[in-house]
Amino acid sequence: MSDEQAEKSCYVCNVDAKEVVVLPCEDKGEAKWVCVRCLPPLIHGR
Numbered sequence: 001m002s003d004e005q006a007e008k009s010c011y012v013c014n015v016d017a018k019e020v021v022v023l024p025c026e027d028k029g030e031a032k033w034v035c036v037r038c039l040p041p042l043i044h045g046r
């Protein structure tokens with residue numbers, strides 16, 4: 001039994017990983033998940 005997928009959602013917009021692709025990332029040393037929609041702005045910074 002694996003519940004590794006259970007709590008995956010984008011930490012920016014909170015979209016569920018079942019609806020959109022989310023990728024592992026790190027924010028200030030904390031492991032997070034971010035969806036592909038929120039990732040580009042994060043890469044470019046604001």
Ligand SMILES: [Zn+2]
Nearest residue numbers: 010013035038
């Ligand atoms: Zn997002």
